[in-house]
Amino acid sequence: MTSIFKSEEARVDLVGWHERFRQNIGAPTEARRVETSFGETHLLVGGPEEAPPLVLLHGALASSAHALRELEGLLEHYRVYAIDILGQSAMSADVRLAVGDDTYGRWLDEVFALLGLDEALVVGVSWGGFVAIRLAALAPERIAKLALLVPAGMVKSPISSSWKMGWPMTKFMMAPSEKRLRGFLSRLLTTMDDEWVGYLGAAFTGFHLNMKVPALAQVEDLQRFTSPVLVLGADEDLSFPGEAVVARASELFPNLQKARVLEGSKHCPPTTEAFRTALVSELHAFFQGASR
Numbered sequence: 001m002t003s004i005f006k007s008e009e010a011r012v013d014l015v016g017w018h019e020r021f022r023q024n025i026g027a028p029t030e031a032r033r034v035e036t037s038f039g040e041t042h043l044l045v046g047g048p049e050e051a052p053p054l055v056l057l058h059g060a061l062a063s064s065a066h067a068l069r070e071l072e073g074l075l076e077h078y079r080v081y082a083i084d085i086l087g088q089s090a091m092s093a094d095v096r097l098a099v100g101d102d103t104y105g106r107w108l109d110e111v112f113a114l115l116g117l118d119e120a121l122v123v124g125v126s127w128g129g130f131v132a133i134r135l136a137a138l139a140p141e142r143i144a145k146l147a148l149l150v151p152a153g154m155v156k157s158p159i160s161s162s163w164k165m166g167w168p169m170t171k172f173m174m175a176p177s178e179k180r181l182r183g184f185l186s187r188l189l190t191t192m193d194d195e196w197v198g199y200l201g202a203a204f205t206g207f208h209l210n211m212k213v214p215a216l217a218q219v220e221d222l223q224r225f226t227s228p229v230l231v232l233g234a235d236e237d238l239s240f241p242g243e244a245v246v247a248r249a250s251e252l253f254p255n256l257q258k259a260r261v262l263e264g265s266k267h268c269p270p271t272t273e274a275f276r277t278a279l280v281s282e283l284h285a286f287f288q289g290a291s292r
Contacts, residue, residue: 002208003094004087010206014090017199022065024195027075029068029082034114038107039093042084043115044068047075052144052287053120054078055112057128059268060152061203063089067125070271073280078121078287083111088127099214104131105138112142121287125149126267130214137217140225147230147283150237150267153214154248161238169204176205187238190264191271222252229253230286234265258286 005011022029022044029046044064047054054074058067064082074080084091086107097103108131112120122143124132129151136143148154168184181201182192189196231249233242242261249259262269269275 002096004096004208004210005090005094006206006208010202011090011094013202014206017202018063018065018089018091021063021069021195021199025065025068025072025075027072029075034111036107036110036114038097038103038110039086039095041086041093041107041111042089042091043111044082045080046082047077047079049079051077051079053117054080054287055117055120055122056080056082057085057108057122057124057131058082058089059126059128060088061200061207063091066199067128070276071123071280071283073277074123074283077284081115081117081120083108085128085131096210099130099212101215102134102138105134105136108132108135109139109142112139117142119144121145121147123147123149123283124151127152127214129153133217133222136225136227137221140222140227143225143227145228145230145287147232147286148249149232149279150234150240150242150269151231151245152240153217154252155240155244156216157213157239158241165238173204173209176201188266189268189271190234190236190266191268193271196268196271217252219251223254225253226255228255228257228286230257230283231259232262232282233259234262234267234269236265237267239267257289 029044032043034041056067064084068082086092087096119142122132129148130153133153165187172180172184233245235242246259249256
């Protein structure tokens with residue numbers, strides 16, 4: 001098995017970044033591990049024990065702490081289980097899962113069972129959105145309501161993104177420098193946050209980048225999934241254009257409650273306190289609102 005890390009030093013560094021982001025979460029969290037048949041899975045748990053359970057799934061090459069740092073306001077209202085996705089986080093087992101079938105859905109279904117969650121609210125961000133969709137197709141009864149933020153697995157990336165994103169990334173990978181890193185990330189990040197820039201520099205040089213394209217969800221996959229859905233795309237997302245994501249959402253989800261495009265946002269939305277507060281408020285309103 002090929003490691004997802006380029007070296008043990010890279011793994012240690014990326015674990016250190018996880019802890020750094022975790023320290024910036026403004027509420028207590030507890031680290032847990034569960035042993036699935038696919039590999040050991042790490043997660044952070046926080047929020048009131050009696051509150052409704054919410055599963056949070058981070059984006060590619062990130063971690064539970066990264067997602068909770070941006071959405072820590074959810075800890076006020078929900079018992080949050082932020083799960084480190086196998087193959088996309090330094091915190092879970094060093095394994096890769098297949099992306100062309102229901103493997104990720106089966107893995108997440110196991111995690112739910114091991115945590116004693118019959119069902120939960122689910123938030124999937126980017127790659128985490130793809131994972132959430134695979135669970136919705138495999139075990140729709142697990143998801144009470146689903147919120148997808150700039151999700152993978154719904155639309156194909158435009159050919160133009162290979163040049164706009166791929167070429168600057170390739171130049172950085174061939175000869176890393178601060179200038180090339182910022183040039184590449186300016187196409188990905190809405191806010192050039194120094195902490196995120198530093199982390200992503202470590203991630204893109206520390207992980208073996210084997211980013212196989214996730215299988216796109218099909219209408220027939222989700223016919224049994226009738227839970228309410230919220231979808232947010234981004235108008236300047238080079239990988240998954242917001243308008244295309246919103247249009248596809250209406251085809252895929254029978255109970256789509258709301259789909260909109262974030263204006264002035266790249267694939268990684270703003271990391272400002274104002275945006276974080278507004279996003280959590282929108283998610284909370286969706287989760288608390290009556291279903292159509």
